[in-house]
Amino acid sequence: MVVIAAGRRADQPGEIERLLGPIWVGTFDEAQMHTPVAVTDKALHFLRARGADGLVTIGGGSAIGLSKALALRTDLPQIVLPTTYAGSEVTPVVGETRDGQKQIFSDPRILPESVIYDVDLTLAVRPGAAVLSGLNAIAHAVEALYARDRNPLVSSIAIAGIELLASALPVIARDGSDIPARARALQGAWLCGTCLALVGMSLHHKLCHTLGGMFDLPHAALHAAVLPHAAAFNESAVREHLKPVARIFGAADAATGLYRFACELGVEMALGAIGMPESGVATAVEATLENPYWNPRALTAEGLRALLEDAFAGRPPYIQTRRE
Known part of the structure; x- marks a missing residue:
């Protein structure tokens, strides 16, 4: 071995x-x-x-x-x-x-x-890194809720996984030695990862794969920064599917709840601060449109540019109006 x-x-x-x-x-x-x-x-x-x-x-x-x-x-x-x-x-x-x-x-x-x-x-992993990895898992579950091949069973698994991580990550951020919180986070990670194994990916993962490959950005931090903006882009098309996420994070919409949650955990939300060059916005838009994943809302250069500019600056997500 x-x-x-x-x-x-x-x-x-x-x-x-x-x-x-x-x-x-x-x-x-x-x-x-x-x-x-x-x-x-x-x-x-x-x-x-x-x-x-x-x-x-x-x-x-x-x-x-x-x-x-x-x-x-x-x-x-x-x-x-x-x-x-x-x-x-x-x-x-x-x-x-x-x-x-x-x-x-x-x-x-x-x-x-x-x-x-x-x-x-898991105790050897510092709280900041643990939190980022948990947000990465949440991204799998959020996209599973509106995947093209979603189903009620996967949605139930996704919601349970998000709930566990939403309860565990703030505790880990305060006290990395809290064993019950670490255990809940592992269970949540298992559930959220299972979602990714069962259904397809959409815009969030496409953007993270594109940006990660192009600019070698830290993987988990990248997922954390992009997720609220990808959710905001799709929210008008899949609002009903994202309602459980808004509920879990106590917000009017999923995108705001995800962004606020990450900020409260002390996560850096600006892609520019984790290594992405500003000139990369246009390059990433082009690459995303060249070979897109399925997405519930049609992708446009204008919409993707606005999404990435907000994520680059770390601004709160903006719910884009559906035009197609």
């Missing part, structure tokens, strides 16, 4: 190496966010050189993304121990980046065979 990680936070990979004993043949701890193909190729060589027959992966989205990219190429079984709350560990989806473009793959081989949830493993 090879251990996959992104660095050696709290020496968690070392503990796994010890527990695996003689079946451990090496650790690849160079996983990076957005799963660059060059890193995956390096890890693939590492696996083959050691004759690995399985993967034990510990960490957040970077480590899990690399593990899933390796499984897509090798069909090796994966045992995943998530330490954050994005929910990636329960999806058959991986996004890989090459030359500034992020490509999404969905395949049964990508889905990990086993997931082990251990609250203690």
